[in-house]
Amino acid sequence: MRTAVPQFDLAGQYPSIRQEAEASVLRVMASGRFILGPEVEALEREIAEYCGCAHAVGMSSGTDALLAAMMALGIGPGDEVITTPYTFFATAGCIQRLGARPVFADIEPGSFNIDPARVAAAITPRTRAIMPVHLYGQIAAMDEICEIACRNELPVIEDAAQAIGAELGDRRAGSLGLMGCFSFYPTKNLGAAGDAGMVTTNDPRLADALRRTRNHGMEPRYYHATVGGNFRLDAIQAAILRVKLPHLERWQHARTDAAALYRRLFDEAGLARDSIAARDGIVLPPELPGRRHVYHQFVIRAPRRDALRAHLAERGIGCEIYYPLALHEQECFRHLGHKRGDFPESETASAETLALPMYPELTPAQIEAVVTGVVSFFR
Numbered sequence: 001m002r003t004a005v006p007q008f009d010l011a012g013q014y015p016s017i018r019q020e021a022e023a024s025v026l027r028v029m030a031s032g033r034f035i036l037g038p039e040v041e042a043l044e045r046e047i048a049e050y051c052g053c054a055h056a057v058g059m060s061s062g063t064d065a066l067l068a069a070m071m072a073l074g075i076g077p078g079d080e081v082i083t084t085p086y087t088f089f090a091t092a093g094c095i096q097r098l099g100a101r102p103v104f105a106d107i108e109p110g111s112f113n114i115d116p117a118r119v120a121a122a123i124t125p126r127t128r129a130i131m132p133v134h135l136y137g138q139i140a141a142m143d144e145i146c147e148i149a150c151r152n153e154l155p156v157i158e159d160a161a162q163a164i165g166a167e168l169g170d171r172r173a174g175s176l177g178l179m180g181c182f183s184f185y186p187t188k189n190l191g192a193a194g195d196a197g198m199v200t201t202n203d204p205r206l207a208d209a210l211r212r213t214r215n216h217g218m219e220p221r222y223y224h225a226t227v228g229g230n231f232r233l234d235a236i237q238a239a240i241l242r243v244k245l246p247h248l249e250r251w252q253h254a255r256t257d258a259a260a261l262y263r264r265l266f267d268e269a270g271l272a273r274d275s276i277a278a279r280d281g282i283v284l285p286p287e288l289p290g291r292r293h294v295y296h297q298f299v300i301r302a303p304r305r306d307a308l309r310a311h312l313a314e315r316g317i318g319c320e321i322y323y324p325l326a327l328h329e330q331e332c333f334r335h336l337g338h339k340r341g342d343f344p345e346s347e348t349a350s351a352e353t354l355a356l357p358m359y360p361e362l363t364p365a366q367i368e369a370v371v372t373g374v375v376s377f378f379r
Helices: 010-031 038-051 062-072 090-097 116-122 142-151 204-213 235-268 305-314 331-336 344-352 364-378
Strands: 055-059 080-083 101-104 127-131 157-159 179-183 197-201 298-301 353-356
Touching (some): 038 055, 038 197, 038 235, 055 062, 055 204, 062 090, 062 157, 062 179, 062 197, 062 204, 080 090, 090 331, 101 331, 116 142, 127 142, 127 157, 235 298, 235 364, 305 353, 305 364, 344 353
Parallel strands (some): 080 127, 157 179
Antiparallel strands (some): 179 197
16 A cells, blocks of 8 residues: 655644644734734744844745845845846745846756856846845855855845755854845744744844834834835734744754655665766755755756656655746746746756655655655656
8 A cells, every 4th residue: 555645744743732832822812912012022032043143023924024125225126136046936026026137146056056156247236135045945155155245245135935944054044144034934844824934134223124114114103214015924923933933943853854764765775866867866955065954845856857746646645846947937037038048057957856745744654655656766
């Protein structure tokens, strides 16, 4: 009998936190404080401490965190922001929503993260910020990126939506640039019961600007020196995240244990390859030196990726393609004037990558079922 394995299992986490989570919701309901307020302020302090930052400002989503970060810097029409074409849509979408231009720099083939050399080459007099993405749970080459930014007097905004708890040396995601933007979408390593986000920074003036920006630019009440947005964090989401945060490190270790078992079983099966040129194996996600990978996703490269995905689906194994098109190939970015071949590493990743099941409650038997399914495709 085959073992069905979902890509995510959010319900599997709930029993371990049920009493605390339900009590936190009732606490908010009884307080009558549903937007911002003491629950949000407490979560902000706890996230700032976890990330090693002086300040954290709650936002209504990871997307709104990116918007608020750029708005706090005054980024708008005529400006350029350098980012990766291989990421979730919100990264570049938020740049365009502000009237600025997303300027793409291709990725490193191993890490899936933006290539610092290509970042340096993309800088123009219109560049206002650099926005690297810590994709799939591993930090980008931030030492090199920050050195480039410093040399050109540019701020770095970390899109850390997939990387809470990821580390570069002894520093955590969100503490490496001027600001770090997090998503607490339910499937993230730290997930709310809906949309929620956060911006971290060590700059007190930026923290104040972010608090104004998330509340229509208002300070004091009903006085607006700037235009912001409605990016406020709900107290219920903050309360649930406060319940989950003390469990996060245990869940992170479960993810890395699952990744280690995937690696061992694929190695024992003789499927692990340095490249997929031979078309008879897979490339496992790299763990780069000096980095802590928190495995938001376990993403492999595979030949005949779409056929492999269909094969696994037939066996009841959930998997997903992140992302089937590089952003420069999306219809809404056609006006940027790019063509296929402009960012070959991103295009190749979009054609080859497949995310296998990954969540803290994943059992060894489920991982074995996934590996067996992949092996059966090649044998």
